Amino acid sequence: MSAHIKILRQVLSKYSSPMTLNYPSGVNPDKKYSQIPEGLRGFIERDKEKCIGCRACYMVCSGRATKYFDVGDKRTIQVFHFRCTYCAHCEEGCPEEAIKMTKNFELTVTDRNDPKAYVNTELDMLTCKNCGKVFTPVKLEKRAFERLSDKINPRVKDVVIADFKKGEGYCMDCRRSRGVMMDAHTKKHVWLEVV
């Protein structure tokens, strides 16, 4: 019988202390929040210098929170926190690791157009030398060339890079139509060997 009472006392002692977590201060008075779990996913933070404007985050966004606008010679990539589901697909899919989920989760706004609810990244775009069309971000072209140049077959590397340099600054359509004048063709190396 006395053992039973001992167990009961131990159980009840847990409930005697206050269960409420104060906010804002929590159990620890020096911290603002009572508990933040290790794996908590909060608002998105995008590194402006790392971002190349490839729209991979727009493609994988499950809540359609990420959008992009091409206005003039600027591309704006925008995340709307109201629609974000914090799935971290964009963090996973970003090829440059520019997106990071912070632990900051606190946001209350009284207006839908409050700038706090948006994350905007502006990027410069390239203009075509021939037709004047705005077609791709400057950083994207640069980075794509860097990435691809490692994977080119070493046998034809010099030819391909030289051809690429000829077409630099031209948009997709102009590159295709002016391919003959540039003396650049995808199968040039094959012909070179035959001749």
Place this chain on the structure above:
Amino acid sequence: MGIINRARIYSPWLYHMHCGGCNGCDIETLAALAPRFDAERFGIQLVASPRHADILVTTGCVPKQFIPMVKRVYEQVPDPKVVVAVGGCACGGSLFYDEDPENYAILGSADLLIPVDVYVPGCAPKPEQIINGIVQGILKLAEKGAKKDAKQ
């Protein structure tokens, strides 16, 4: 500040309306009112009828079949009233809503239908965030109450 307005701010009563969505925000809202986070120390109390409430908390996106009920509940809350939209669906439509192609069953966020005063985004928001939102709502309630007093 009039005595009625002061009493209203010290103890705002809250009505919780679940429109659509996945129920995640409802669980978090109830957690915010339960003893662990204890919103009752601010005088916030959950009531069973919108006719008793000062603050209307909406969660989830609005399905088209639910439009008349949302309007009716909003009209039943006595003036001055504050609407707090909790969660990504109530704020911006989130997963369930898209402009193009339009969803045949879902209207979208709550602010397309009724005026929303405070937005609490998150999927789902933490109870602390909801308490923060409701406290912001109380500040709005004070403004609206003062305006109503000035009119009378």
